[in-house]
Amino acid sequence: MKVKYKLIHKDKNTGARYGKLIFTDKNGKKQEYDTPMFMPVGTQATVKTLSPEQVKATNPGIILANTYHLWLRPTPEVVEKAGGLHKFMNWDGPILTDSGGYQVFSLAHNKKKDITEEGVHFKSELDGKKLFLTPEESIKIQNMLDSDIAMSFDECPPATADYNYLKNSVERTLRWAKRGKIVHKNKNQNLFGIVQGGPHQDLREYSAKETVKIGFDGYAIGGVANDGECKDDMYKAVEYSTPFLPEDKVRYLMGVGEPVDLIEGLKRGIDIFDCVSPTRLARHGNALVPGLRTDKRGDKKENRINLKNARFKEDFSPLDDTCDCYTCKNYTKAYIHHLMRCDETFGATLLSIHNIRFLIRLTEEMREAVKNDSFEKFVADFYSD
């Protein structure tokens, strides 16, 4: 499905935007979704522990899948034979595939040797086989998967990498973006570019401007929230980038995240977010709950409870009594505590539903605030609770 972003309203006092993503399929049929949006992650063509119906019930827009993982298994050929990713996984909503760029850094064993101009050498985690992923190959795979949004294959170094590394990385990511765009043939698929540059103002500005010159259907900000980056640097990375992105294209902050980050991102002009944290936290027994806490670094973090803790054994209240999700409407903490203690998957399912809905509900509330030009007050209330 081809996508168009429509900016509907810009908040009077901040950079926050309310908009719509309008997807049109081959037959001219439209699907519309509001932004800001939180996209659940389904790396292996499934949002872990959830059925498509359960994902749908959280009111999502786009969901994610990953090129790297699907390349190795089941292979793009299989997905193509199945009739594309939508059919394969029974998801008729929009799908965004990450390019494998993130895996470059988390999987390449020897960064210096494995990451070359031509592409990246991997060792398959499945069978130890030597693999080589290039920008062209990544786009080709995404074309075959037939996702709605393909991401450029970027180099995603930690924000804490030194300036020179980040500078070279920005240049390389630009060259890779061009190479990817040239081979992008799927007319029914959108291609997004990725801005890199760590926390450095000049690099972000340069990366954003050059990426826009290449021309993409949407723009992402990458290389944030990794390897111990502090929140301040992450917000800087965003605010150094968004001013140079076109107003009529959607902006995607990759891999983020936490409730606070959604707010801070939106404030700086981001429209869409994705993060593994709601589903991973769920599998590890944690539920997002209202309020904030301060972590050991002094950063404001989301509040959450660990349902495995003994204190929930006889707590027969819902996870969050302000929440409208299936889990909160039907189950108690004591029951989820029991399921997590027994390693029953249904516990992870219930927590995933809640955590995803928690973030999506936050985007819905932010949306309303932007519509009413009251986002500044919304932010103030959020921090004062």
Add this chain to the structure above:
RNA sequence: GCUGGAGUCGUCUAGUGGCAAUGACAAGAGACUGUAAAUCUCUCGCUUUCGGGCUUCGUAGGUUCGAGUCCUACCUCCAGCA
């Protein structure tokens, strides 16, 4: 009653003269941001000013510089025979 065998952290278990004592589970807690993650880390006899101190391997004695480990008796459990 006789003959073998066994009793070690909540549970199972390693240990055959230098041991607060192995591993697993359970338990208590923490971490997690484009998913190498339903994973990982820490604690788990008592106590501590974190150097240590104290008490532990069925019970009671004994041998030894030193005993969960060797000896004696007893208690309990299991198997076989009466």
